[in-house]
Amino acid sequence: MTDVTVPEDLWDANKTPEGIVANWFYSDGAEVPEGATLAELMVEKSSFDIAAPAAGTLRIVVPKDGTVRPGSVIARLESG
Amino acid sequence: MSSNRQLTVSRAMAEAIALEMRTDPSVFVMGEDIGTYGGIFGATAGLLDEFGEERVRDTPISETGFIGAGVGAAMAGMRPIVELMFVDFFGVCMDSIYNLAAKNTYFSGGNCKVPMVIMTATGGGYSDAGQHSQTLHATFAHLPGMKVVAPSNAYDAKGLMAAAIRDDSPVVFMFHKGLQGLAWMASPEEAATAVPEEAYTLPFGEARVVRAGKDVTLVTLSMMVHRAMDAARALEKDGIDAEVIDLRSLVPLDRETILQSVAKTGRLVVVDEDYRSYGLTAEVIASVVEKDPGLLKAPPQRLAVPDVPIPYSRPMEQFVLPNAETIAAATRITLGKAG
Amino acid sequence: MPSKAQLLWMYEAMEKARYYEDTMATVYMEGKQPKFDIGAGTVPGEMHLAAGQEPCAAGVCVHLRPEDTVTAPHRPHHVAIAKGVDLNRMTAEIFGKKSGLSGGRGGHMHLFDPAVNFACSGIIAEGTGPAVGAALAAKLKGSDAISVSYIGEGAANQGATHEALNLAGLWKLPVVFVIEDNAWGISVPKSKATAIADTSQRAAGYGMPGHHVADNDTLALFEVAGEAVARARRGEGPSLIEVETYRYYGHFQGDPELYRPKGEVEALKAKDPIERLRKAMLEGGEITAEEADAARDRARQEVDEAYAFARAADYPAPEEALTHVFA
Numbered sequence: 001m002t003d004v005t006v007p008e009d010l011w012d013a014n015k016t017p018e019g020i021v022a023n024w025f026y027s028d029g030a031e032v033p034e035g036a037t038l039a040e041l042m043v044e045k046s047s048f049d050i051a052a053p054a055a056g057t058l059r060i061v062v063p064k065d066g067t068v069r070p071g072s073v074i075a076r077l078e079s080g
Numbered sequence: 081m082s083s084n085r086q087l088t089v090s091r092a093m094a095e096a097i098a099l100e101m102r103t104d105p106s107v108f109v110m111g112e113d114i115g116t117y118g119g120i121f122g123a124t125a126g127l128l129d130e131f132g133e134e135r136v137r138d139t140p141i142s143e144t145g146f147i148g149a150g151v152g153a154a155m156a157g158m159r160p161i162v163e164l165m166f167v168d169f170f171g172v173c174m175d176s177i178y179n180l181a182a183k184n185t186y187f188s189g190g191n192c193k194v195p196m197v198i199m200t201a202t203g204g205g206y207s208d209a210g211q212h213s214q215t216l217h218a219t220f221a222h223l224p225g226m227k228v229v230a231p232s233n234a235y236d237a238k239g240l241m242a243a244a245i246r247d248d249s250p251v252v253f254m255f256h257k258g259l260q261g262l263a264w265m266a267s268p269e270e271a272a273t274a275v276p277e278e279a280y281t282l283p284f285g286e287a288r289v290v291r292a293g294k295d296v297t298l299v300t301l302s303m304m305v306h307r308a309m310d311a312a313r314a315l316e317k318d319g320i321d322a323e324v325i326d327l328r329s330l331v332p333l334d335r336e337t338i339l340q341s342v343a344k345t346g347r348l349v350v351v352d353e354d355y356r357s358y359g360l361t362a363e364v365i366a367s368v369v370e371k372d373p374g375l376l377k378a379p380p381q382r383l384a385v386p387d388v389p390i391p392y393s394r395p396m397e398q399f400v401l402p403n404a405e406t407i408a409a410a411t412r413i414t415l416g417k418a419g
Numbered sequence: 420m421p422s423k424a425q426l427l428w429m430y431e432a433m434e435k436a437r438y439y440e441d442t443m444a445t446v447y448m449e450g451k452q453p454k455f456d457i458g459a460g461t462v463p464g465e466m467h468l469a470a471g472q473e474p475c476a477a478g479v480c481v482h483l484r485p486e487d488t489v490t491a492p493h494r495p496h497h498v499a500i501a502k503g504v505d506l507n508r509m510t511a512e513i514f515g516k517k518s519g520l521s522g523g524r525g526g527h528m529h530l531f532d533p534a535v536n537f538a539c540s541g542i543i544a545e546g547t548g549p550a551v552g553a554a555l556a557a558k559l560k561g562s563d564a565i566s567v568s569y570i571g572e573g574a575a576n577q578g579a580t581h582e583a584l585n586l587a588g589l590w591k592l593p594v595v596f597v598i599e600d601n602a603w604g605i606s607v608p609k610s611k612a613t614a615i616a617d618t619s620q621r622a623a624g625y626g627m628p629g630h631h632v633a634d635n636d637t638l639a640l641f642e643v644a645g646e647a648v649a650r651a652r653r654g655e656g657p658s659l660i661e662v663e664t665y666r667y668y669g670h671f672q673g674d675p676e677l678y679r680p681k682g683e684v685e686a687l688k689a690k691d692p693i694e695r696l697r698k699a700m701l702e703g704g705e706i707t708a709e710e711a712d713a714a715r716d717r718a719r720q721e722v723d724e725a726y727a728f729a730r731a732a733d734y735p736a737p738e739e740a741l742t743h744v745f746a
Binding site for chain 3: 144265266
């Protein structure tokens, strides 16, 4: 099991505490390859893509339009 | 490769362009803010990094110049994709589009071809007022010599873009801003779809029956496919079974699919986000009536912008745009079930 | 040199425009957090703010009269304010309200106030032809009214600009073309969009004087614009002025500005033109800090009142969309 985590330094949380998940590019339960673009985050006016850190079965933790902070776990990838 | 990936329309367009650029060195892209920015509506995101400034060219604000240059480059053996940022901006460059791109094949007796794609953002609904919210479908479809497509979802967008790039005629690719799946603009869930990773094309002039039904035919395209589907779901609760047809392209127009559906249902509602008069709604109805006026059991209904510029203020803008409720209401009228 | 009254007028117009834009930046985000949806909130749609560009508006409009025509582009608020557009009704228009300048039909890119002959529109370089036409009308009517056409440095590459410049030069019309060079056409820097560095040189090709104003200098622009306006009023023909100015915000609110070099905006703000004008005014000795503060406070109060007016106003009835298509 691998967490899909919002990098701590993705944006300045002092300035903008929260962002949202703008898009999921795979459905919950999908098999995803390592490196696949999983999600797009929107933080104030900027968007950031989040890549799969490993291959596995996607378990979405934060749904579309859900709020995230640096360090948030937005999904888990189950292996095998 | 797996096709369980759900892409937004903007990413599907960019992927289609990238795949063609990898295999065909004659394909290049130019337009305003299509490089570093990746296109204001995301249609060229990532292309500059992969292909560099020679093939992904930011232009000055000079549409007559660079669209005219697209025509010249196409006639000289390239396959340019030019972006007209908003379709509303065609006013400053239409000569290059309809007098050059659209006519040079004919004027040359078929001896010259103009294999270019003009991609352009359409549509309103987010209070951008009358110079940034039009669709202008009919303006382009009316003028001979251009193929005109307007997809409603990511799968279609990718396949139609690839087909547009490979086509030897000019293709106007009209993408609705509200379908792009941009993080900063609301988009219907169904616009993002599973999209295969490999290249594929979809033929022009083949409508898609999005929802089969027996009581009434709803014909539309682009954003209004989603509004019509919302209407169809609401009508279903009243026991009305609507067939929804996504035309996907205006030129060529798949009249056959429309006729087959109307032959079955006998009732027709046409929905377009363009102006009402002299437009797609009239063309679809005329196509049915000139074939066989007996096909219709009731007068057809059409929903479109009521021949006024798109207003800025939200209540007025929402009033002039067709929506699920107005589509459902028009459908009930054709069925004689108006409350 | 500007008179004391002119200095205070420019300062007040610039403070008003700045406070207007900074307020708008905050109001615009109402209803757009945490999810930024451009169509949501108190003020929906595209929003182009002009903070940093105030000298271009004040330094030229200080020479104008209500009967003079001004056309502005998609980033119009500072110019509208300096031209004396009704601030309450302008703000109500931007809020999409019935009491707005156009009853909510136009929004922020389409502000029309015939009382002061101001109009703006959303497509690049579109105002150049109408400015020429208003100048032609003045000439035909025997009036000494003039026109000012505001465009951005990006619009200087649009065909309409060149055709309008030639017409104005050919017919010696009373037009002042003002290019606000804020260095960016959305994400494209001027160096990647314009074949020459100083666009005012193009004036020579159209038979008119060209002026370049460096580094957003209000007082330098005041002098140059005064000359150009006087020349137009005397019937001696058009002029072209390019002003190097600053864009503090993105192209539109929602622009991630990833193309912009880090620190650029901070460096520009360190030489803020309003602060520079205030300092010069006070050093000139004719104006006291109290007088300047009073002008600034007056400006801010007027802006606060305009926003309050707009908030309290009613939305139009949906069916009003169908009216005013024809005269």
